[in-house]
Amino acid sequence: MTARTLYDKIWxxxxxxxxxxxxxxLYIDRHLVHEVTSPQAFEGLRMAGxxxxxxxxxxxxxxxxxPTTLDRANGGMNEESRIQVEALDTNAKDFGIHYYxxxxxRQGIVHIVGPExxxxxxxxxxxxxxxxxxxxxxxxxxxxxxxxxxxxxVLATQTLIQKKSKNMKVEITGKLRPGVTAKDxxxxxIGETGTAxxxxxxxxxxxxxxxxxxxxxxxxxxxxxxxxxxxxxxxxPDEKTYAxxxxxxxxxxxxxxxxxxxxxxxxxxxxxxxxxxxxxxxGEDIAPVVTWGTSPEDVxxxxxxxxxxxxxxxxxxxxxxxxLDYMGLTPGTPLSEVEIDTVFIGxxxxxxxxxxxxxxxxxxxxxxxxxxxxxxxPGSGLVRAQAEEEGLADIFKDAGFEWRLAGCSMxxxxxxxxxxxxxxxxSTSNRNFxxxxxxxxxxxxxxxxxxxxxxxxxxxxxxxxxx
Amino acid sequence: MDKFEALTxxxxxxxxxxxxxxxxxxxxxxxxxxxxxLGVNLFDEMRYDRQGxxxxxxxxxxxxxxxxxxxxxxENFGCGSSRxxxxxxxxxxxxxxVIAPSYADIFYNNCFKNGILxxxxxxxxxxxxxxxxxxxxxxxxxxxxEAQTVTTSDGEVFNFEVDAFKKHCLLEGLDDIGLTxxxxxxxxxxxxxxxxxxxxx
Numbered sequence: 001m002t003a004r005t006l007y008d009k010i011w012x013x014x015x016x017x018x019x020x021x022x023x024x025x026l027y028i029d030r031h032l033v034h035e036v037t038s039p040q041a042f043e044g045l046r047m048a049g050x051x052x053x054x055x056x057x058x059x060x061x062x063x064x065x066x067p068t069t070l071d072r073a074n075g076g077m078n079e080e081s082r083i084q085v086e087a088l089d090t091n092a093k094d095f096g097i098h099y100y101x102x103x104x105x106r107q108g109i110v111h112i113v114g115p116e117x118x119x120x121x122x123x124x125x126x127x128x129x130x131x132x133x134x135x136x137x138x139x140x141x142x143x144x145x146x147x148x149x150x151x152x153x154v155l156a157t158q159t160l161i162q163k164k165s166k167n168m169k170v171e172i173t174g175k176l177r178p179g180v181t182a183k184d185x186x187x188x189x190i191g192e193t194g195t196a197x198x199x200x201x202x203x204x205x206x207x208x209x210x211x212x213x214x215x216x217x218x219x220x221x222x223x224x225x226x227x228x229x230x231x232x233x234x235x236x237p238d239e240k241t242y243a244x245x246x247x248x249x250x251x252x253x254x255x256x257x258x259x260x261x262x263x264x265x266x267x268x269x270x271x272x273x274x275x276x277x278x279x280x281x282x283g284e285d286i287a288p289v290v291t292w293g294t295s296p297e298d299v300x301x302x303x304x305x306x307x308x309x310x311x312x313x314x315x316x317x318x319x320x321x322x323x324l325d326y327m328g329l330t331p332g333t334p335l336s337e338v339e340i341d342t343v344f345i346g347x348x349x350x351x352x353x354x355x356x357x358x359x360x361x362x363x364x365x366x367x368x369x370x371x372x373x374x375x376x377x378p379g380s381g382l383v384r385a386q387a388e389e390e391g392l393a394d395i396f397k398d399a400g401f402e403w404r405l406a407g408c409s410m411x412x413x414x415x416x417x418x419x420x421x422x423x424x425x426x427s428t429s430n431r432n433f434x435x436x437x438x439x440x441x442x443x444x445x446x447x448x449x450x451x452x453x454x455x456x457x458x459x460x461x462x463x464x465x466x467x
Numbered sequence: 468m469d470k471f472e473a474l475t476x477x478x479x480x481x482x483x484x485x486x487x488x489x490x491x492x493x494x495x496x497x498x499x500x501x502x503x504x505l506g507v508n509l510f511d512e513m514r515y516d517r518q519g520x521x522x523x524x525x526x527x528x529x530x531x532x533x534x535x536x537x538x539x540x541x542e543n544f545g546c547g548s549s550r551x552x553x554x555x556x557x558x559x560x561x562x563x564x565v566i567a568p569s570y571a572d573i574f575y576n577n578c579f580k581n582g583i584l585x586x587x588x589x590x591x592x593x594x595x596x597x598x599x600x601x602x603x604x605x606x607x608x609x610x611x612x613e614a615q616t617v618t619t620s621d622g623e624v625f626n627f628e629v630d631a632f633k634k635h636c637l638l639e640g641l642d643d644i645g646l647t648x649x650x651x652x653x654x655x656x657x658x659x660x661x662x663x664x665x666x667x668x
Binding site for chain 2: 013016017019021023025027029036037039040043048050053057064065080081083084087121123124129130131144145146147148149150152153156157158159161163195196199200229230231252256257259260263295314315316318319322412413414421431433434435436439
């Protein structure tokens, strides 16, 4: 039999129909739904008199719009947001799908809730009307974002019309140096390959440095596969994956678990399988990084200086000029001298328990810089509860951070958590696009430890100085 | 879905790389529960100041490009968020075709679901089309999906590639869900065999 990649294997096990030209119907095992990209899809079903094909495989949770302030039970959403969340309440009920409403302690960011509840398992196909669905690839699940028309298609048929992507391998060899995290890996890969480097591919991340990561870290890496342009990111399941899944509410139990695990153990890339593109990075070469511009590929080690447009070629010269102007940065300035106004810790990239532990470790017994706004938004109600139990919440609060309720928050600022014009933020989120965190807001993407360090000094800071 | 067959119209030049979907339609407009009405907010933060006044320099505010039906842009167009509000806004504005060297995957797929034709051409050819678009309203470009050609106002012709199935659906204005439901037996058969092979799912 031909040697196959992990992606090949999952793909092969989900083709429900293949046309002569290679167009396939790919069967979807889990469909995650949130309030922003789904109302038009449910409306489409209603208009056509269609049902949800597999309500048991469909899981919904509101996250993008919901306020994260402690008083949110009393309202706090503007009219439009409230309508969108209420539409999800109604659609979940009418169509009989699994639902975690805002009032449920399990509510949170859809990509954190899915794995946490055991909905996401190795070897599955997982989709959601959200580009960061790539997160679930950390389990060895083929997971990617889709548009609203495709959301409707999956609701109605439990399949997607797809053509197979190409295989790309990203290998991170050896060990990471102290202070370097999963976020630094994933940003460094994008810095190397560019935001279109993965276009047309599904990436499999492998190598010792990836194996060494926890499941939380692996989710951070796969989460940003989309920022590198890839359809999806994948990491082969191993003992850490099984340990994470075991005992989760929707993970299989007993004999079903045994059967599942036996199948999961076949999910790896065979020796000699073909990759169309290979990128190898030495773990020891990765430094704690920050973004300086308005594209996630604008990545540099914290020890570097702000680049000049002349450092680039082609269309990137104009883009760099525009970015520097938008970011209010002067070429040649050391990145560690860039002063910030705000720190945001959270999002589907870095809103898990390990992220909060890493930030708290730096903040313990210290205070955020005077006048700086700092907030922590746990990725789910359960992450929040665990952080409180572990004493992390107290560390954040004592340091001067706001301790919020779960949601997407300032990552995309569809809710009240936003940057104001010119406000500069060290953020653990995934996108530094113009206006992403608020009109004319300035975003520097960093790891949780780097965000915490920046909160203490009031400028972009090398976390290694605090360790 | 609306058909796309051929189009002759004004092309607006946007020589920027990595135009992301947050730029195309900022998040504050994603709160709608409808697909329509987003055209007025297309490229909102580049197009209007904080008071809602038009920024005269922005291409779609210039008199010659207000009725543009084609957009010519830099590489990796539509990167970022999966929001289908981006193609909805583009279409609602009146643009039916985008030409760029490359696209982000999800945006590219979303276009075809909405009767928009995204054309990928090599950078050198996009450069020629960009120059043509910069000539303004009198320089009208022609896009022919059946023939898979773009013709500049000077009559220069470029051929483009498009997936045969996607082309077919766009030319006929076919509804994907209807097509897939026609294969309901295959889906049922798959579900039966998968529930034996992987019952825990």
